[in-house]
Amino acid sequence: MQSNSLVEADRRHLIHPVAAYRAHEQRGATVLTSGKGMYLTDAAGNELLDAFAGLWCVNIGYGQESVVAAATEQMRRLPYATGYFSFASEPTIRLAEKLAELSPPGLDRVYFTLGGSDAIDSAIRFITHFYNVTGRPTKKQMIALDKGYHGSSSTGAGLTGLPVFHRAFDLPRAWQHHIPAPYPYRSPVGDDPQAIIDHSVAQLRAKVEALGAENVAAFFAEPVQGSAGVIVPPRGWLRAIRETCRELDILFVADEVITGFGRTGPMFACEAEQVSPDLMTIAKGLTAGYAPMGAVLMSEAVYAGIADGADPTTPIGHGGTYSGHPVSAAVGLEVLSLYLQGGILANGQARVPELAAGLDALRDHPLVGDVRQAGMLGGLELVSDKLRKTRFAPGLGIADRLSQAAYKRKLIFRAFGDGTIGLAPALSCNADEMSILLDRLRATLDDVL
Numbered sequence: 001m002q003s004n005s006l007v008e009a010d011r012r013h014l015i016h017p018v019a020a021y022r023a024h025e026q027r028g029a030t031v032l033t034s035g036k037g038m039y040l041t042d043a044a045g046n047e048l049l050d051a052f053a054g055l056w057c058v059n060i061g062y063g064q065e066s067v068v069a070a071a072t073e074q075m076r077r078l079p080y081a082t083g084y085f086s087f088a089s090e091p092t093i094r095l096a097e098k099l100a101e102l103s104p105p106g107l108d109r110v111y112f113t114l115g116g117s118d119a120i121d122s123a124i125r126f127i128t129h130f131y132n133v134t135g136r137p138t139k140k141q142m143i144a145l146d147k148g149y150h151g152s153s154s155t156g157a158g159l160t161g162l163p164v165f166h167r168a169f170d171l172p173r174a175w176q177h178h179i180p181a182p183y184p185y186r187s188p189v190g191d192d193p194q195a196i197i198d199h200s201v202a203q204l205r206a207k208v209e210a211l212g213a214e215n216v217a218a219f220f221a222e223p224v225q226g227s228a229g230v231i232v233p234p235r236g237w238l239r240a241i242r243e244t245c246r247e248l249d250i251l252f253v254a255d256e257v258i259t260g261f262g263r264t265g266p267m268f269a270c271e272a273e274q275v276s277p278d279l280m281t282i283a284k285g286l287t288a289g290y291a292p293m294g295a296v297l298m299s300e301a302v303y304a305g306i307a308d309g310a311d312p313t314t315p316i317g318h319g320g321t322y323s324g325h326p327v328s329a330a331v332g333l334e335v336l337s338l339y340l341q342g343g344i345l346a347n348g349q350a351r352v353p354e355l356a357a358g359l360d361a362l363r364d365h366p367l368v369g370d371v372r373q374a375g376m377l378g379g380l381e382l383v384s385d386k387l388r389k390t391r392f393a394p395g396l397g398i399a400d401r402l403s404q405a406a407y408k409r410k411l412i413f414r415a416f417g418d419g420t421i422g423l424a425p426a427l428s429c430n431a432d433e434m435s436i437l438l439d440r441l442r443a444t445l446d447d448v449l
């Protein structure tokens with residue numbers, strides 16, 4: 001039984017992120033009470049197969065006891081250690097060291113945040129600082145992709161290219177710009193991968209030229225655009241874009257908040273194209289959602305620019321009380337050990353062909369316009385007319401219908417406003433669970449036909 005008093009208290013007091021507040025109040029919350037492996041239990045007693053790993057983060061599944069033990073032990077021994085001034089704690093140092101080892105070459109400096117939004121925000125602050133103290137203060141303009149998601153902090157949200165994050169939030173965005181996403185299904189240059197890459201590179205060049213390279217600081221991009229509806233650029237796009245940024249003398253920031261930690265196959269999506277960004281933002285899979293944490297990784301050149309800046313004896317005024325929190329760091333270390341020594345990354349890779357085949361088999365479904373997949377990320381773009389690729393009207397209609405139908409089938413996925421379905425099962429998923437997931441997905445689609 002759902003506890004009515006809980007649902008009522010939620011209605012009255014809890015503000016839900018990225019929700020239509022009044023519509024939520026009417027509908028009421030689905031109160032989640034526990035989780036084990038791939039399954040969540042709600043207060044009504046339903047066991048729901050979570051095909052979205054929480055919010056693309058619980059990559060190790062629920063109920064991993066060794067993570068609970070690591071957090072408990074750290075809380076008992078030293079629950080908090082400031083990172084300010086010269087203090088530090090062992091798990092935080094070890095995690096920074098480990099991330100430097102696992103990340104693309106050259107990203108050896110790690111700044112910890114509480115999640116992805118403040119990682120983006122910190123990257124923006126660091127980049128601005130870098131150019132100011134290295135004698136190029138005009139380099140302020142930043143570029144990102146349409147439909148990209150880079151969090152919702154008051155500065156980072158400006159880079160987010162999703163209209164709902166800007167509607168009625170008119171904070172200054174004058175220095176933030178966007179270019180179209182490399183979106184094969186709806187590309188104006190057809191579906192030839194090289195043509196899409198060339199077009200995207202040309203658009204970046206044109207934007208930098210229009211702004212003046214001496215005014216452009218950085219280009220931010222997700223290797224796969226998650227919240228856009230899992231838009232997978234053609235292979236080679238990331239590398240071409242990275243090279244273009246180098247050539248144009250602007251910093252390239254890879255936002256691997258979703259794609260990091262094995263989600264698309266390798267530890268980081270950049271690895272698949274031998275790309276080393278100047279900065280990289282991470283979160284989600286870093287602690288698999290068991291504790292809040294994110295990070296900005298930066299190259300030695302960026303770090304040195306900041307550290308040796310105009311006045312190397314003055315502190316850099318950026319930081320938070322909980323940066324590098326030891327409990328989150330202890331959780332992160334154990335999560336990394338589960339990915340690697342515990343075999344969860346390899347297990348995820350074993351599921352990829354099953355997910356790919358299962359999604360491919362849905363291509364002929366009357367609602368499915370496009371099937372997208374990168375490792376253990378999946379997207380189904382639903383359309384009302386396949387031939388014309390007609391989108392469902394924006395708003396909550398189709399997304400609501402999909403979520404409700406999925407719930408009845410005891411499945412959780414992400415239904416985007418335009419009717420695209422996002423899938424990001426835990427990398428710990430086994431073959432039976434993947435097969436159940438795919439069966440329930442097809443049944444859900446049939447239900448909303």
Ligand code: PLP
Nearest residue numbers: 115116117149150151255257258
């Ligand atoms: N960047 C990307 C690519 C994301 O997908 C997200 C969240 O979904 C963020 C940044 C923001 O992270 P957070 O929600 O932890 O603030």
